[in-house]
Amino acid sequence: MMHDSMDAATIVAYFKGKSILITGSTGFLGKILVEKILRVQPDAKKMYLLVRGTDAALSAKQRVQEEVIGTELFGKLREKHGDGFQQFMQEKIVALAGDITYDNLGLEAPTLEALAKDIDIIVNIAATTNFYERLPYFDDMRRYDVSLDVNVMGVKHLCQFAQQCANLKMFMHVSTAYVCGDRDGLILEKPIQPGESLQQGRYIDIDAELQLVREAKNGLMDVASNSEQKTTERKAMKELGLQRARHFGWSNTYVFTKAMGEMLLEQLRGDKPVVVMRPSIITSVRADPLPGWMQNTRTIDTFIIGYAKQNLPCFLADLSVVMDVIPGDMVTNAMIAAVVAHSEDRSPAAVPVYHVTSSLRNPVTYSVLYESILRHFYQNPRVGKDGKIIPTREIRFFSTTAQFHLYMMLTFKLPLKILQLVNLLLCGFFSRIYNDLNRKYKFVVHLVDVYGPFAFFNGCFEDMNMEQLRLTMAMKTPEDHMFNFDTKTIDWDDYFTRIHIPGVLKYLGK
Numbered sequence: 001m002m003h004d005s006m007d008a009a010t011i012v013a014y015f016k017g018k019s020i021l022i023t024g025s026t027g028f029l030g031k032i033l034v035e036k037i038l039r040v041q042p043d044a045k046k047m048y049l050l051v052r053g054t055d056a057a058l059s060a061k062q063r064v065q066e067e068v069i070g071t072e073l074f075g076k077l078r079e080k081h082g083d084g085f086q087q088f089m090q091e092k093i094v095a096l097a098g099d100i101t102y103d104n105l106g107l108e109a110p111t112l113e114a115l116a117k118d119i120d121i122i123v124n125i126a127a128t129t130n131f132y133e134r135l136p137y138f139d140d141m142r143r144y145d146v147s148l149d150v151n152v153m154g155v156k157h158l159c160q161f162a163q164q165c166a167n168l169k170m171f172m173h174v175s176t177a178y179v180c181g182d183r184d185g186l187i188l189e190k191p192i193q194p195g196e197s198l199q200q201g202r203y204i205d206i207d208a209e210l211q212l213v214r215e216a217k218n219g220l221m222d223v224a225s226n227s228e229q230k231t232t233e234r235k236a237m238k239e240l241g242l243q244r245a246r247h248f249g250w251s252n253t254y255v256f257t258k259a260m261g262e263m264l265l266e267q268l269r270g271d272k273p274v275v276v277m278r279p280s281i282i283t284s285v286r287a288d289p290l291p292g293w294m295q296n297t298r299t300i301d302t303f304i305i306g307y308a309k310q311n312l313p314c315f316l317a318d319l320s321v322v323m324d325v326i327p328g329d330m331v332t333n334a335m336i337a338a339v340v341a342h343s344e345d346r347s348p349a350a351v352p353v354y355h356v357t358s359s360l361r362n363p364v365t366y367s368v369l370y371e372s373i374l375r376h377f378y379q380n381p382r383v384g385k386d387g388k389i390i391p392t393r394e395i396r397f398f399s400t401t402a403q404f405h406l407y408m409m410l411t412f413k414l415p416l417k418i419l420q421l422v423n424l425l426l427c428g429f430f431s432r433i434y435n436d437l438n439r440k441y442k443f444v445v446h447l448v449d450v451y452g453p454f455a456f457f458n459g460c461f462e463d464m465n466m467e468q469l470r471l472t473m474a475m476k477t478p479e480d481h482m483f484n485f486d487t488k489t490i491d492w493d494d495y496f497t498r499i500h501i502p503g504v505l506k507y508l509g510k
Contacts, residue, residue, distance in 0.1 A: 007479075008479045009479070011337065014339075014340045015043075016041055016043045016044065018044055019044075019045045019046045019121070020119070020123060021115070021119050023100050025050070026051055026063060026068060028282065028328055029125050031067075031071060034049070035074055039077050042092075046092060049096065050126075051096070051097065073293055096111070096115075100157050103157060118167075119165045122165070122170070123172045123339075141254050142242070142253050142254070144213055144237045148209065148213060148257055150257075151258050152206060152257055154261070155261040156264055159264070162269075162272050168273070170274075170339050170343050171269070171272050171273065172335060173262070173274065174335070175259075178255045178457075179192060179255055179262060181249055181251065183459045184458040184459055185458075186459075187459045188462050189353040190353060192266070198250060213240070216240055220233050269351065273342055273343065275338050275342050275351065277334065278357075278461075280358070280461065281300060282327075282331055283500055284504065291499045292504075293507060294504055296508075299451050300325065301508055305505075307395065312444065313396065314396040314408075314411070315395055315398070317399070319367035319397055320365055321365060321456060322359050322365050322460070324363075330356070330485045331356050333485040334356045336483060337473065354465050355461040356463075356485070357466075361463065361467075361487045362492070370397075372501060376501045376502070408441070408444070412441040412444075416434065419433060420434065
């Protein structure tokens with residue numbers, strides 16, 4: 001049962017003496033969450049951060065130090081604690097070298113037992129942020145085997161661990177709003193039932209899907225060299241993922257496996273208190289602790305950077321479509337409030353699902369973002385290597401695939417073919433022009449391939465549960481606003497122009 005009323009003081013008090021296990025803490029949301037809790041409640045007991053040590057050289061502890069504690073995001077906390085900062089972090093943060101894709105989270109039995117006795121809250125954010133990280137990662141999230149491991153098996157292993165935690169008060173699972181697939185109209189905050197597919201008459205059997213991957217991989221064993229085998233396997237796994245996702249009615253491997261993860265959670269939750277959070281496209285920190293702070297390129301940011309680097313002459317998008325975006329700090333504020341609101345809810349009939357989204361309460365279209373980008377660059381013109389000002393050019397938008405392909409053909413494909421021939425005759429005289437044009441062509445095609453589905457997504461996310469949670473929040477004192485997650489309070493124009501675009505260019509445009 002949800003609490004009647006909460007204010008900042010209630011929320012802060014709740015985390016006193018609590019031990020929290022967080023997966024995905026090196027990702028964007030994970031870091032914001034760790035920072036926020038430790039800043040508002042220094043008496044939290046422990047933050048266990050489960051991270052993969054990349055190899056023996058870079059241990060889990062080093063990763064947490066470099067990728068979490070050492071980031072600019074922790075500046076406010078660093079100031080607050082002064083010389084005692086590292087000491088404070090050492091007392092509060094435990095880096096666990098583990099991996100949710102393994103049984104027992106990849107931990108030794110004694111560690112696991114001790115952990116199970118101590119944990120009050122589990123927050124699973126693993127893999128939700130890797131989706132748009134550097135491209136190899138991005139590749140990983142399109143691989144069926146990797147996605148099933150993290151987004152599905154990871155949930156299974158965490159559920160098994162949760163059953164061993166005698167004092168568990170909350171298991172929060174961060175999914176994505178796009179588990180709904182490509183739908184129009186109002187999308188409800190309701191759990192996905194096990195086996196439920198978007199294609200009528202098809203039933204998802206998770207074990208069968210895992211078996212399918214095993215068989216596909218065994219069938220690839222015969223490739224000659226090791227590096228060849230890796231490439232073949234990667235390609236095969238990306239193709240299989242897309243094929244299975246489309247077979248069941250989803251647009252890509254990532255959202256499909258996230259949907260399966262939710263099904264598994266529904267099946268294995270037992271009587272533990274569970275909450276599912278579904279954020280839409282997450283953007284930079286709006287207010288707290290560091291406005292504009294950003295990590296990993298997300299959908300709309302690739303677009304901003306592409307424009308800044310002049311790699312984006314055109315794009316396939318309908319500017320009147322609502323893009324559902326939400327600042328990262330609002331997502332974590334909503335997560336924190338939901339943890340407190342549903343703490344120790346034993347076996348609710350249905351798992352509470354929250355759409356952490358903006359399309360219903362405060363919709364913003366792609367045209368607002370585009371105008372903000374132009375405004376930013378008119379006010380802050382870029383200067384080229386030669387010291388000359390780079391003119392701010394408009395992007396050509398195409399709202400149909402046919403128009404877009406025709407334009408790409410005439411502007412890129414034909415000229416590239418001609419340049420290729422001329423270069424053969426003139427021993428590569430125009431190879432620089434060719435390479436430049438080819439780079440732009442590939443960039444646009446890649447962007448459209450990856451982000452096209454978002455640009456035409458016409459669904460609107462209902463957020464009644466979110467609204468109820470907002471209504472329980474007493475906004476009486478200035479303090480209470482430190483957990484603000486009301487998207488109505490965002491002026492999108494101002495946020496994009498003053499906070500988000502400068503932030504993206506500062507933190508991602510290196």
